[in-house]
Amino acid sequence: MDRIQEKLMILADAAKYDVSCSSSGSNRRNKGGIGDASASGICHTYTEDGRCVSLLKILLTNYCIYDCAFCVSRRSNDVKRAAFTVDEVVKLTMNFYRRNFIEGLFLSSGIFKNADYTMERLMRIVKKLRTEEKYHGYIHLKTIPGASEELIREAGLYVDRMSINLELPTEAGLKLVAPEKDHDSVRKPLAFVQNQIQELQESSKLIKRKPVFVPAGQSTQMVIGATPESDFEIMSVANEFYRDYHLKRVYYSGYIPVNHENTHLPQIGSQPPLIRENRLYQTDWLLRFYDFSLDEILNPAFTQLEMDIDPKLSWALRNPQFFPVDINTAGYREMIRIPGIGRQSAMKILQARKFGKLHEYQVRKMGISFNRARYFMTCTDTPFSMGELTMLSVKRNILKNSKSKYKSTVPEGQLSLF
Numbered sequence: 001m002d003r004i005q006e007k008l009m010i011l012a013d014a015a016k017y018d019v020s021c022s023s024s025g026s027n028r029r030n031k032g033g034i035g036d037a038s039a040s041g042i043c044h045t046y047t048e049d050g051r052c053v054s055l056l057k058i059l060l061t062n063y064c065i066y067d068c069a070f071c072v073s074r075r076s077n078d079v080k081r082a083a084f085t086v087d088e089v090v091k092l093t094m095n096f097y098r099r100n101f102i103e104g105l106f107l108s109s110g111i112f113k114n115a116d117y118t119m120e121r122l123m124r125i126v127k128k129l130r131t132e133e134k135y136h137g138y139i140h141l142k143t144i145p146g147a148s149e150e151l152i153r154e155a156g157l158y159v160d161r162m163s164i165n166l167e168l169p170t171e172a173g174l175k176l177v178a179p180e181k182d183h184d185s186v187r188k189p190l191a192f193v194q195n196q197i198q199e200l201q202e203s204s205k206l207i208k209r210k211p212v213f214v215p216a217g218q219s220t221q222m223v224i225g226a227t228p229e230s231d232f233e234i235m236s237v238a239n240e241f242y243r244d245y246h247l248k249r250v251y252y253s254g255y256i257p258v259n260h261e262n263t264h265l266p267q268i269g270s271q272p273p274l275i276r277e278n279r280l281y282q283t284d285w286l287l288r289f290y291d292f293s294l295d296e297i298l299n300p301a302f303t304q305l306e307m308d309i310d311p312k313l314s315w316a317l318r319n320p321q322f323f324p325v326d327i328n329t330a331g332y333r334e335m336i337r338i339p340g341i342g343r344q345s346a347m348k349i350l351q352a353r354k355f356g357k358l359h360e361y362q363v364r365k366m367g368i369s370f371n372r373a374r375y376f377m378t379c380t381d382t383p384f385s386m387g388e389l390t391m392l393s394v395k396r397n398i399l400k401n402s403k404s405k406y407k408s409t410v411p412e413g414q415l416s417l418f
Contacts (some may be wrong), residue, residue: 008092010082014062014073018108018142018165019221019253055140056096057106060084060122064110068167068178069262070226070255073110077259083112089125094133104138104160105129111144119147123155130158140216145185149192156193161216161248164189166241169234173227176264186220190245193218217248224280225273226255226265232303235283239294242287252280279305286312289343290336308399313339316376317391323376328357338376340369371401 061083062073072079084092089107096102107125111118122141129135143152143164156162164186168174171183196213204210220241224234238250254272259265283305286292290312297311306314316323316339325334327349335346348366352358357380364370375394389397 004088004092007082007084007088008058010080011059011062011084012057014079014110015057015059015106015108017072017253017256018057018106019251054102055104055106055138056093056102058084058089058092058108060089060107060109060118060125061112062110063112065113066111066178066180068181069259069265070167070177070223072258074259086121086124086128090128090133093129094135097135097137104140106140108142109144115144115146116148116151119144119151119155123151123158126155126158138216143189143193145181145189147189152189152192153196156196156214157211159214161219162193162214163219163221165221166237167221167223168227169222169224169229169237170227173229176227177262187245190218190220190241190247194245218245219247219249219251221251221253223255224252224277230303231276231280231283231305232298232300234280235287235294235298238284239287250284252277252284275307276305279307279311283311291333292337309395310339312337313372313395313398317395320391324378325376326378327363328353328380338373340371340373341377342367372398 059073061081062079063081063083064071064073064075067074067076071077093102093105107122109118109122122144126139126141129139139159140161140163141155141159143155143162145164152162166183166186167178167181168176174181174183193214197217200210200213222234222237234252241247241250254274254277255266256272257266257268257270260268283297286297287294292312292315297315298305302318305311309317316337322334322337325338327335327338332346332350335341335349336343341349345366345368349358349363352362352366359381360370360374360379363373363377363379375389375398
């Protein structure tokens with residue numbers, strides 16, 4: 001037990017840098033076994049930085065044949081090494097689940113010997129959990145770049161979500177700090193899994209009971225701040241992956257310095273780019289749920305997100321011709337583009353105005369951020385203005401009355417890494 005506990009400490013700590021552990025999207029049902037991966041059966045607890053802690057999140061091993069400069073498990077790093085056996089991971093998962101410590105398993109691994117050798121052991125773990133232990137809880141498995149399609153296909157029959165890390169946003173950045181890797185080894189597995197999902201969906205018209213294959217879809221993760229890509233380059237890659245591989249999520253992980261030897265990377269002691277990471281997530285949200293196109297938010301003429309304001313407010317300030325919007329007549333798409341108004345608030349406004357014209361005091365109660373929205377909308381009782389504020393003045397007024405949780409914790413200039 002002491003040996004297993006030591007392994008668990010080492011391999012759970014090594015897995016903490018992977019943030020792509022969301023379990024949304026699965027509908028696997030319990031059919032006489034243990035656990036339930038349906039939406040109602042998975043309850044999550046999150047740390048302050050947004051990482052999920054309700055899953056048993058471990059590496060199979062932190063031994064690795066690669067020497068990626070940004071990775072704590074690189075082969076040249078002097079850290080304690082450990083490796084679980086297949087049976088040890090299975091027993092740990094079942095024991096943790098039976099004690100109600102976890103709702104699922106997030107399993108990744110360093111690559112030891114070769115990709116197929118590692119992927120085969122990952123596949124055996126998930127297969128044993130499903131077929132021998134009758135475990136129907138959530139499983140998120142990391143695909144190993146370069147593994148054979150046969151192993152990926154079989155593993156996909158037993159897991160809820162698969163993901164494979166893109167690592168760095170661009171090939172040039174990857175070659176700078178991980179010359180042994182390439183993006184092609186990531187794109188091929190993503191394309192293969194997506195093709196398998198589509199084929200099963202098409203065959204469902206002919207087959208009464210089709211096999212379950214990666215029901216929660218795929219995701220990927222990019223490390224940001226390790227190499228000098230612009231926000232436009234990062235989001236261009238994310239936009240491409242959403243379009244081509246229909247990913248459920250792209251995760252952006254601010255680089256935490258772990259290597260003081262490589263001069264291409266921010267050195268140990270540098271602050272992680274937390275604000276930039278947050279702005280990228282906000283941009284991602286606008287692309288997926290607010291009907292924005294990438295060139296509206298970022299383009300070759302505007303390559304970096306503003307750190308002091310969110311991307312929707314930034315877009316609005318650069319496009320005053322679309323404002324103000326009359327919330328008593330505007331459509332849903334126009335309203336969700338108003339800074340400070342989200343999708344739920346927009347739906348409340350649409351429902352409420354069926355009963356009469358809306359006034360400012362009514363709109364304030366609908367959950368909007370009135371400090372921002374007031375400059376971009378009009379209500380029935382909005383006072384007539386003899387002069388218009390410039391967008392620069394609007395920005396100053398909003399910032400003066402805003403509070404940021406980052407101001408007291410993150411020193412200014414922490415994002416200027418290059």
